Amino acid sequence: MGTILKGISSFVAHDLTHMKINDKHRLITFDIKDLYVNIPTKETLKIAKTMLTTRNNKIITQQMTQLLEITLQQNYFIFVNKLYQPEKGISMGSPLSNDIVKIFLQHEEQTLLNQLMDQKTTDYYTRYVDDILVIYNTDKTNTETICNYLNTIHIIIFTPTQEQNKTINFLDLLITRKTNTLDINIKRKPTTTDTTINYYSNHPMEHKLAAYRF
Numbered sequence: 001m002g003t004i005l006k007g008i009s010s011f012v013a014h015d016l017t018h019m020k021i022n023d024k025h026r027l028i029t030f031d032i033k034d035l036y037v038n039i040p041t042k043e044t045l046k047i048a049k050t051m052l053t054t055r056n057n058k059i060i061t062q063q064m065t066q067l068l069e070i071t072l073q074q075n076y077f078i079f080v081n082k083l084y085q086p087e088k089g090i091s092m093g094s095p096l097s098n099d100i101v102k103i104f105l106q107h108e109e110q111t112l113l114n115q116l117m118d119q120k121t122t123d124y125y126t127r128y129v130d131d132i133l134v135i136y137n138t139d140k141t142n143t144e145t146i147c148n149y150l151n152t153i154h155i156i157i158f159t160p161t162q163e164q165n166k167t168i169n170f171l172d173l174l175i176t177r178k179t180n181t182l183d184i185n186i187k188r189k190p191t192t193t194d195t196t197i198n199y200y201s202n203h204p205m206e207h208k209l210a211a212y213r214f
Contacts, residue, residue, distance in 0.1 A: 008128050009171050016175060016182045019124065024138045027168045027177060030150065032130035033157040036097060037089035040155065041072050044104045051103070071096055101129070112153050122146070132158070133170045 048068055052061040075091045077084055090097045105127070113125065124135035134146060143162060150158040161168070166177040169187050176183040196211045197203050 009173055012126055012133070012171070013173060013184045015124070015126070017184055019135070019182060020180060021123075021135070021177065021182060022137075022180065025123065025135055025177065026138055026143070027163045027175060028134050028136070028143055028146070029161045029168055029170050030132040030134065030147075030158040031161070032132070033159050035101060035130040035156065036092045037086065038156050039090050039101060039104055040088065041090060041100070044100055045069055045072070047107045048100075048103050068096075072100070098129075108153060113150075128171055131171060133168075133175075 045065065045068060049061060049065045052064050056064070071094070072090060075086055075089070075094075077086075077091070090100050109127070121141040122134055122136045124133070126133050136142075136146060143160060147158065147160050163177065168175050172187050174185040174187040176185070197208045199208060201208075
């Protein structure tokens, strides 16, 4: 995940450093609240079936759809020695969960979120899993309008975070709005190396030595 995140951050940093802005531009990020437990599985299955139909014959599409449905039904968890099956959402521990999230969110982006770009109300949009970055022009729209639009798309709730002192965090990037450009730095979280992992504990050696190396 760390390597993938670095790759995504590099692409975003490249795009932002080549972007021309003015004093009317603003930055805002959105976090999708409780993403996995709010994914509508039945709707996502229909989307997946449509995607499969365009690339495969009827038999393969039916088989793949049935396999997806069976897998998604195996959504159980234990709490206080009792077994539960949620009525909605997907299991975070399932290897299939990330693909289901990707199918649903990409469909929403292609059918609805792209309207923000087509209407020229926003100048930049990118997403990594449940983190979204939007750059917009205050002459064309505002934070409230964008937030209201996103939250009318589906049952998923988008929580906004506005820039502070012309600066905002996205993934592991610290983005600062200058006069005509965006300045990109690495966001570094406060850390401490006062505590180290016991040498005889069951951890990889690189974890034990990390505090000493860094």
